[in-house]
Amino acid sequence: MKICFVLPHFYPYVGGGERIFYDMVQGLLQRGxxxxxxxxxxxxxxxxxxxxxxxxxxYYPWKSMxxxxxxxxxxxxxxxxxxxxxxxxxxxxxxxxxxxxHSYHKPSVLTVHEVRGxxxxxxxxxxxxxxxxxxxxxxxxxPFDVYHxxxxxxxxxxxxxxxxxxxxxxxxxxxxxxxxxxxxxxxxNLREYFGLGxxxxxxxxxGRPGQTKGIYVYQEAIRILRTRRVNLKNIRxxxxxxxxxxxxxxxxxxxxxKYRLEKYVLVRDSLEREDLCRxxxxxxxxxxxxxxxxxxxxxxxxxxxGKKIISSDGGPLTEVVYxxxxxxxxxxxxxxxxxxxxxIVQKEQAFAHVAEKSFPYEDMVNGIENIxxxxxxxx
Numbered sequence: 304m305k306i307c308f309v310l311p312h313f314y315p316y317v318g319g320g321e322r323i324f325y326d327m328v329q330g331l332l333q334r335g336x337x338x339x340x341x342x343x344x345x346x347x348x349x350x351x352x353x354x355x356x357x358x359x360x361x362y363y364p365w366k367s368m369x370x371x372x373x374x375x376x377x378x379x380x381x382x383x384x385x386x387x388x389x390x391x392x393x394x395x396x397x398x399x400x401x402x403x404x405h406s407y408h409k410p411s412v413l414t415v416h417e418v419r420g421x422x423x424x425x426x427x428x429x430x431x432x433x434x435x436x437x438x439x440x441x442x443x444x445x446p447f448d449v450y451h452x453x454x455x456x457x458x459x460x461x462x463x464x465x466x467x468x469x470x471x472x473x474x475x476x477x478x479x480x481x482x483x484x485x486x487x488x489x490x491x492n493l494r495e496y497f498g499l500g501x502x503x504x505x506x507x508x509x510g511r512p513g514q515t516k517g518i519y520v521y522q523e524a525i526r527i528l529r530t531r532r533v534n535l536k537n538i539r540x541x542x543x544x545x546x547x548x549x550x551x552x553x554x555x556x557x558x559x560x561k562y563r564l565e566k567y568v569l570v571r572d573s574l575e576r577e578d579l580c581r582x583x584x585x586x587x588x589x590x591x592x593x594x595x596x597x598x599x600x601x602x603x604x605x606x607x608x609g610k611k612i613i614s615s616d617g618g619p620l621t622e623v624v625y626x627x628x629x630x631x632x633x634x635x636x637x638x639x640x641x642x643x644x645x646x647i648v649q650k651e652q653a654f655a656h657v658a659e660k661s662f663p664y665e666d667m668v669n670g671i672e673n674i675x676x677x678x679x680x681x682x
Contacts (some may be wrong), residue, residue: 304675305337307386309379309400311372313342313360315349319600320392320416323453323476323667328358330477330668339382343372371395376403383407388675390414394442401445410678413447417457417597417618420464425594425634426514440465449674453598454619474670476598478662481607486581493541493585497569502537506613506643507586509543509579510601512552517592517615518542522555523636524592524643526562533644535567540590543582545573583608588646591620594634599623603662611654613642623662627654 312318314325328338344350344362353360361382365372376399383389383403389411391400397413404411418439419425423432443450443465450471452458458473493505510516525540544552559568574582583589589605589612596602596618603623605612614620617633624630629646631638645653 304388304679305386306331306339306388306390306675307379307382308338308340308342309374309382309389309391309396310340310342311374311392311395312345313340313362314355314358316342316345319598324392324414326477326664327667327671329356330664331672332357334668334672336672339386341379341382343367374399379403383409387679388412390671391447392416394438397442397445397447401447405446410449411447412449412451412674412678413443413445414451414453415443415457415461416453417595418443418460418464419595420460422595448678451671451674454622456619456622457597472670472674474667474674475662476600477664477667478600478603478607479664480661481580481604483580483584483608485577486584489575489577489581491574491578491581493582496571496582497539497541499539499569503539504537504588504647505586506538506540506588506590506646507543507583508541508590508592509573509583511545511547512555513548514551515593515595517594517617517634518544518555519558520594520615520634520636520639521590521592522558522562522564522568524639525564525568527637527640528643528647529562529564529567531640531644533647535647538567538647540568541586542568542570543573543579544570580608583610586610588613590643591615591624592639593617593620596620603660606660611646611651613639613646615639623660625657625660627651628657629654 310324312321332338340360343365349362363378365374371394374396384407389400389404389409391397392414401411423436450461450469452461452471452473453476455473458471461471512518556570559565583605589610591602591614593615594617599620606624606626611627612624613629614624615633616630629642631642
């Protein structure tokens with residue numbers, strides 16, 4: 304079978320979606336399928352047609368807007384004409400890929416990592432929320448034959464917000480068992496990185512300082528603990544924050560000082576993967592306060608490392624998180640404060656155990672391949 308992937312970015316671009324598509328393409332190649340990947344260039348080295356780790360990739364110098372490439376139909380025409388199935392990723396590839404697939408009478412698939420619908424108003428001002436919601440509606444209402452959702456939560460949101468009669472199939476992202484030996488390449492010490500001694504108990508957050516990640520819900524929960532006069536003498540809330548969005552990062556740090564939380568809330572810069580893995584292994588608890596998620600990859604990786612998790616019940620997090628867990632109501636700072644207080648007082652006894660979950664590569668490749676087979680049988 305000949306499959307054409309139309310993606311905003313691809314290897315060596317680093318991101319959760321890019322990682323999933325890389326593994327998907329590799330798995331399909333191993334089963335004898337012919338693959339072409341069309342994506343935006345990564346620097347000057349990855350420009351034009353390249354053979355990358357056995358994959359045929361066409362990198363185009365597409366311009367971008369708000370971090371999303373603008374894809375001219377002319378750049379994907381010959382590849383769509385060549386293939387049996389067109390597989391696009393949300394967002395900007397959706398319209399040109401759907402249009403071109405329809406023009407050549409080719410079956411098409413759209414991978415949807417996340418649909419927010421009215422949730423845009425949870426994390427954006429009304430003007431931006433309206434704009435993003437309208438664009439999301441435009442994208443998700445393109446006439447694809449199959450909408451591939453990466454979780455059951457995403458599947459429910461597609462049907463709820465983008466049309467209940469769509470053909471939506473859930474195929475979970477594949478996540479390999481976390482190789483904790485990666486951390487052995489690092490000599491970083493979490494306590495030294497945050498300037499802590501041996502007595503403090505550490506609640507760790509790591510990731511982007513974005514609104515969707517719930518860091519302001521978390522910050523408010525810590526402020527509530529202070530108003531309750533909870534004993535935080537040996538408690539530290541440590542944040543490993545990415546540099547972007549820069550404005551939200553600065554706002555978060557300013558608010559820490561505004562509420563006089565700097566003694567308990569410590570912020571450091573993001574780390575290389577091996578250093579981050581080492582920090583996760585060394586922390587006492589991982590906090591995942593996400594307001595919206597498409598899958599919850601970082602939370603799942605923490606579970607695979609055996610960490611105790613305090614997580615929101617937003618999106619698919621309850622689908623993927625396992626081990627010693629404590630869930631709180633999404634966007635509810637008081638509920639998160641209750642969970643934190645419970646852990647501070649009861650320690651390990653505060654957590655409930657959730658049975659282990661796995662998301663093997665074989666299941667993902669099987670699921671995607673079965674979608675293609677059904678579509679090509681109907682051609």
